[in-house]
Amino acid sequence: MSLATAPAPSFDKGLANTVAAETQMSFIDGGKGVLEYVGIDIDALARNSTFEETVFLLWNRRLPTAQELKSFTEGLRAEYDLPAGMLELIRTMPRDATPMHALRTLVSALALHDSEADAEGEDANARKAIRMLARTPALIAGFDRHRKGKPFVAPDRTLSMAANFLWMLNGAKPTDAVARALDVCLILHADHGLNASTFAGRVTISTLSDLYSAITTAIGTLKGPLHGGANEEVMIMLREIGSLDRVEPYIMERLARKDRIMGFGHRVYKAYDPRATYLKTFARQVAADTGNLALYEMSRRIEEIMAREVAAKGIYPNVDFYSATTYHSIGIDLDLFTCMFAMSRIAGWAGHCIEQLDGNRLIRPAAAYVGPHGQPWVPVSDR
């Protein structure tokens, strides 16, 4: 398109009304509260699929045959182990470091141990995507063991991604129910259109930088409390409230101050986030099984008050609201919640980066200059 025919640029703050990419992975209808991965409703996937099968679906645009799923799963498990040197790097980290800072650093450092780090092409990127996805659980669990002064636990290739993470984190095999709870959370968080962290990763890869750099960009972007950091903020809020009878005054006071209630609202969903729909029922069961029903009841009360006060503004629970209760119920430390989000979303980020490279164009929007013109340079002695 020549400059002469290019439409005049328009300012769209937050890019809320801008389509910046095409994707075949997830479809979102924000008005109706619909999310599909490659055309399959998220509720059906959460109830019937596994994280490994969901990743295959997102990356291959179709469900795997039994043999394909077996091979894909074996390929992931073959990459569970961290390269030599990574555990030493974890040991050098301050024990009081924020886990998302540690994770961003460690995923970035994986590139130092991958001879294909700068290799181009879809096959090389697919192999790098598998390595990052397969190794991130060990990075998170390894940092947590390090900060608690506990010995590392080697991955177990007989276990699923979810179960293997919990094994390396706790040094004990999880129950099937607890492993399934994490598996469902990983399914629900795997991809979500052009959210901020996915867009950031696409910007990075659009310069023809490498996949490790793009995923590192995305992790840094996910950390923010308006995005992936919200699940931790939900748990902090629940702890601040403390008991069911304090929910109403706390929420009403926050709303009166025009504070944002974490875990609510969404740029796209103006209806119930379909991930929260399933997670709500699931969170109740997990909370009941683990003695955390009081926490769940507080969450439900918050939702009732928000429905009464702000649903008319299209503000409903999002995926982070009930994932917080779920992660807490299965024994995940609060400051690891966003790491759980990242562990799953590497699937979406890598898929989008590979999609971006297919017909890539450098992502470089315009900025509207609103400063002065024609200013003189003034010698410092005259300033």
Ligand code: SDX
């Ligand atoms: C995720 O994009 C994705 O897909 C992200 C994600 C994914 O899977 O990748 O779905 C994951 O990030 C979910 C969102 C997690 N974030 C939070 O829970 C943080 C709290 N929510 C927000 O701050 C807010 O809802 C955003 C940032 C998520 C969306 O904000 P927008 O679209 O920029 O909307 P806005 O800030 O302009 O708010 C519009 C109105 C405002 O009121 P008015 O000034 O018009 O009177 O809604 C109000 C806001 O004050 N509002 C809230 C609110 N969120 C918006 N009021 C109270 N509590 C909230 N949570």
